[in-house]
Structures are given as structure tokens and as C-alpha cells.
Amino acid sequence: MPKRVQPRSPDGMQLGGLLVFGLLANSYIVPLVKMERIPRATVNRLPLYLRALESLPSDQGTVSSRELAELIKENSAKVRKDLSFLGTYGVRGVGYNVENLRFRIRRDLGLTRIWPVIIVGAGNLGSALAKYGGFDASGFTIVGIYDNDPEKIGTTIGNLTVRSMGSLRRDAQERNVEIGMITTPVPAAQQVAEQLADAGFKSILNFAPMVLRVSPEVEIRRVDLSTELQILGYYVQQSLAEG
Amino acid sequence: MPKRVQPRSPDGMQLGGLLVFGLLANSYIVPLVKMERIPRATVNRLPLYLRALESLPSDQGTVSSRELAELIKENSAKVRKDLSFLGTYGVRGVGYNVENLRFRIRRDLGLTRIWPVIIVGAGNLGSALAKYGGFDASGFTIVGIYDNDPEKIGTTIGNLTVRSMGSLRRDAQERNVEIGMITTPVPAAQQVAEQLADAGFKSILNFAPMVLRVSPEVEIRRVDLSTELQILGYYVQQSLAEG
């Protein structure tokens, strides 16, 4: 018998990670239950669901967990569990409303706004990312690229001009940038990470093949190609060993 | 009281995923226990351990689990558990032999050889990867880059000439290439994946922002920048909500 906290109960509203139940007579806000966070594993799949939903024909009104599961190569039970964490209502016997679900996921991912992002490191990879047009479609826009090489500063990449590290802090604060990508060589990466943390960045996408160490309130994700290849290598070797 | 199978027991040897105990008098090989696989979570960390080990000063003979833990930002219990799956012996009160541990991890990851890798998609990202020198240090070497755009075929990127998709299959088989990276736009990616699978590739590193569907014996890893940003976005938003 379902006894869990009702997301969106009649007089409850979700607010900043707390489930708040009503304003009492004397104006106390009473947080009854700490709202359960969406599990990390689920958060990691939300972008995939969103993409799947966006790939559906525009006249498709509803979608079943099985359909979604096929699109992201998972099973339908997982999809249903995941979506249940959003407090989204599917309709039994019918499925999920595509439009509504898309909206919910966009909202939970914070995609109701466009996030400005900067790149530090104007080498091959940084330049390629600066020119890559695909971010805008996902809700992000590259607003700056930085380097400390005087040869590179002032040059143009895509529609951006490479700027000096010295101007990073002020630029970022002016434009409210909170997400940065590090595409420098390894020796520079740690220092850059500290500069970003210092400038108030909240999250970092790190392409330098190393583990960065900054204060834990900065969320860091690593995109580590060598590591990915080595992991693939393990499984290739494994498949050989098994014949 | 430890009663687990002894890795590297005096008369046992590890062979193709089986722990084989001794050759009996009449030449029967007796596989007593199916060798426990290294857990995925551990495999994913092996490249990090390797890098950490390689970053140690060359005169450092041993390393403790705590030291390694700091280098990869994990805790020491996890490090010890992970390393125990390799059947590696640390020495109580001392730590792990750096040289030996490095060798074991390289061997388990299959890095005793250099793996040839090809890239499909000679756009910004593919070109940047082709020029990126960092793979060689990790045991991989880019031996070809492919595209189906006649404008690109024949042009030079780094020290590679872009070749046509038509030559992929034969090239790969001649050179025994089993790992491919897909850096094409989304619409081409699925078809390319099928071509790779068909040409006998064992694993694919997919940079196209979509979920590929090929037969399950092909190991696929996704490097999905938009998705990474969206995940970061979630946590940035979350941190705002909490104040």
C-alpha cells in the first residue's frame, strides 16, 4: 500500500529541496519531510529521456515507458522508477504525456534558462568545442574562451575572441557565468580549476586527463578520453580471453 | 577467517577468466572456480590508479592505499578493495610495490600492447582528436580517420590523410583495428556504428549525442558533452535552490 510522501499533494509544494506543507495560521513554514533528492543515477539519465522525448514525432501525444526504454536502451521498469522520482504522473493504461514530461524534465534540469559557459584552454580541443554548435540546442552557450598564451590571446575562434586569464574573473562575474570547461594541458589544469573556484564557478567540466582537487561545493565532471579508451581496452581484451 | 580463493596460490594460475588449479597426474585441467570478474566500478577506476602510479616520483618504491586514495580523490578502503580484486599483494604495514602494481594494472587493462584506433568523422571534434597527442601515452594510437564527404577525403589532418568510408572495412581488418571513435553528426552515427560492428570492431567510443543500438557484444561508451553540461546544470540549480 503506497504510503510515500505525495509529491504535489493538494496543499504541499516543492520548494528548494524541501517539501513544504502549508503556511500555518501564524505564518510558520513547516517543512515536514526533507524532500528526497533525485538519485544521481536517475539525474544522469534525465538528459537522455529529454533527448528521446524531443526525437518523437511532434504529433505523438503520449509515450509509454517501454517506448522510452527502447530509445535509451534501458528497461521499462527503470524508466518508470526514474520518472516516478520526478513526481510526474503517467496515466495507467495510457502512458506519459510527451509535452508535460518534456517540460518537467527541462525544468528539473534547469533548462528553462540558457546557461552561459566559458572554456579555458584554446588548444585543439578547446577550439573545437568553441566552434561546435551543438551546445545551444541543449540549453548552453559558449560566451568566452580563455588562454594564457600571448600568441593566442586576441585571435578569433568561431565567433569568439580568445581572452587573457586575467580578465576571466571579472568577465564571469559580469555575465553570471557559473559553468566552465577546462581544456588546458595537464600541468595547467589544477591551477585553472582553483581560479575558477575562486571566481565563483559552481561547476567544471574537466577535459584534462587528471583528477582535480577543489572545494567540494564545486561540482566537477571529468571527460577523460584516455581513460575511456583504456576501459574499452579492458573489455576488448576480456572478450578475447573468453574466445 | 579468510576462506576465499587464493589468487596466485602456489599451484594455481589465472587463465582466461578461470582460476585453474594444477595439472593433475593424467593431464586433466581442473577449473575449480569461475574466476570472479573485476567489478565494473573497479575497472572504471583502474586507469586512474595507473595514472596516479605514473605520477609518483620514480624513486618511490611503495605506496599506501591512503596515498593512492588522495591522488584519485577516493577513500582508502575503496582503494584496498579495488586492488584486492587484481589479486595484487600489498604488504601489511608497508603498502604496495609501485612498480609491481603498475605492471599488474597495465596488464589487466591490456596495455602491454599498443591499440590501434580509428576515427570516423573528420569534423571539428574528429580533427581535434586526430591531432591530440595524448593518446599515445595511454597505449593507443590513431591510425586512420574516415569521412564520407568528398571535400574532406584526401585532405591531411595531423599526420593522417582522411580516407573514404569505403576503405574502412579493409583497412581495419588489415591492421587489426578493433576500437573506433564516432565523431560524426547525429544523423550519420547509427549507420556508422553498424558499419563498424559489421567490420568486426569490438568497441566504440561514441561522441555523437545519441544512444547507439548495435549488437551487445560490441562495447560502447558514450562521451556526451551536452549531457554532461545538463547534468552539471542540474546540480548548479540544486545548489541555488538550497541557498
Add this chain to the structure above:
DNA sequence: AGGTGTGAAACAGTTCACAGCC
């Protein structure tokens, strides 16, 4: 004393299976 190896506990994530609603 210092540090590994590892059962056992705790936690996280996945899958099952089915009641309940359309």
C-alpha cells in the same frame, strides 16, 4: 606502530511482479 585484506554492514541502484487504474 603502520598498513593490508576482508567479512559484514550499510547504502545505492536495478529488476521483479503485481495491484490498481484507464
Add this chain to the structure above:
DNA sequence: GGCTGTGAACTGTTTCACACCT
């Protein structure tokens, strides 16, 4: 009949805590 929502079971991963070795 179809499909969601979700407890419960299960599987995988992390952490604890301590016996044991050097």
C-alpha cells in the same frame, strides 16, 4: 488489454572495523 506506480527482492558498490602481518 494495456500500462503505470511501487513495495519487495535482488544485485552491485561503498564503507566500516578489525584481525593479522611486517
